Amino acid sequence: MTVMPELPEVENICRGLTDTVVGSMVNRVTIRRVDIVRGSSRPADLLRGQTFTRIDRLGKQFALIGQTLVHKGSLNKEACVCLHLGMTGSLRFYPxxxxxxxxxHTHVVWHLTDGGRLAFRDPRRFGGLWTFDSVTTLTETRWSKLGEDALTITPARLHMKLKRTRRPIKSALLDQATLAGLGNIYVDELLFGCRLHPLYPGHEVTREETQLLVRKMRALLTRAIALGGSTLKDYVDTSGRSGGFQRVHKVYGRSGQxxxxxxxxxxxxAVAGRTTVFCEDCQASVMSRSERVAKDY
DNA sequence: CCTTAATCCTGGAAGC
DNA sequence: TGCTTCCAGGATTAAG
Structure with a gap:
């Protein structure tokens, strides 16, 4: 089974990158497929000649941040590359x-001056890569459209977002503008854990239910990170390493069971065009209108 | 403004 | 066995 890069996987990739490439300098960048660099980015400038200084993450997206020493110790030119792995993207480090x-399917390779390599591979190319002249630009132009990170959002903030939408809670939670980091797998697992119906309208979710959601969500994501982290060694990639990383799905992929x-x-x-698996009995805690909608299926 | 649906893409599974 | 069809997923864009 393929590992989908949702928040926990991305978090582990970032930790792996911090341990492996931060501090290294980029000697050369090979772009084997130009259109994987999205937007108006100039492919030639993917941190070439720069030193990796930091890795940032928001939801499922993350950024390689680099700096160039223009004058000795005085002026640093910053740049960053934002990555999104889509469904099948992976980033692998070769010592x-x-x-x-x-x-x-290997679209971009960073060749480091110490001989290491970092390779971005994405067979289905739902993922991509965006370049920015600074972290500030990335934050202001791209990440500003995302909601708060699923690991740090507070119940109050989430409740505020949910209150003003009539969409099913599943749709709202999948929307990265509501909160950043959840995908189809974790949303189904989370709703099951909270005994909430996927079609439960967002604005009907109570404060108490939102508190439960956030509590369960943190536990779920933290546990998944810990499970993935145990398999990390030199590699920054999670796909292709199955040992010890069998995620225990309670509902995802288990319809009919x-x-x-x-x-x-x-x-x-189907909710928001996505496969949705749930228990009609355990997750029947829907009210009036939405309950009728649910019964129509 | 809010919400839904189509679109992208390839590999693997299922059907004939 | 080999061919075709369908399905999976996240985010962007267009349309309702």
């Missing part, structure tokens, strides 16, 4: 001396 063979809580068959519907 100096380790052979690597780029295939047709027994609900782990009550034993009834899990049901599969």
């Amino acid at each position: 100096p001396g380790e052979p690597y063979r780029p295939d047709g 027994a609900c782990p809580r009550c034993g009834l068959p899990l049901v599969r519907i």
Whole structure:
């Protein structure tokens, strides 16, 4: 089973990058597929000649931040590359001396002066890469459209967002403008953990239910990070390393199978065009209108 | 303004 | 066995 890069996977990639490439200098950048660099970015400037100073993350997106020493110790020219892995994207670090063979899906390779390499690979190319002249520009022009990070958002802030939408809670939680980091897998797992119906309208979610959501969400994500972290060594990638990383899905991908809580068959519907699996019995805590909608399926 | 639907893309699974 | 069809997913864009 493929590992989808949601927040926990991305967080582990960032930690891996911090341990491996931060401090290294980029000697050369190979762009094997130009259109993987999105927007008006100039592909030639993907931190070439710069030193990785920091890795930032917001939700599922993260940024490689580099600096160039223009004058000795006085003026630093900053730049950064924002990455989004989409569905099948991965970033893998090859230590100096380790052979690597780029295939047709390896789109960008950073060659470091110490001989290490960093390779971005994405078969389906839902992912991409954006360049900015500073972290501030990235934050103001791109990350400003995202909600708060799923790991740090407070119940009060989430409740504020949910209150003003009539969309199903699942749609709202998938929307990165509501909060950043959740994907289809974790949303289904989270709603099951909170016993909330996926079609429950956002504005009907109570303060108490939002508190439960945030509490469960933090626990879920933290646990997933810990599980993924145990497999990290030299590699910055999570796909292709299955050892020890079997995520325990209670509902995702288990439609028709027994609900782990009550034993009834899990049901599969479509919400916001996404496959949604849940337990009609355990997650029946919907009110009036939405309950009728749910029953229509 | 709010919400939904189509679009992108490829590999793997399922169907004939 | 080999071919075709369908499906999975996140974010952007267009349309309702």
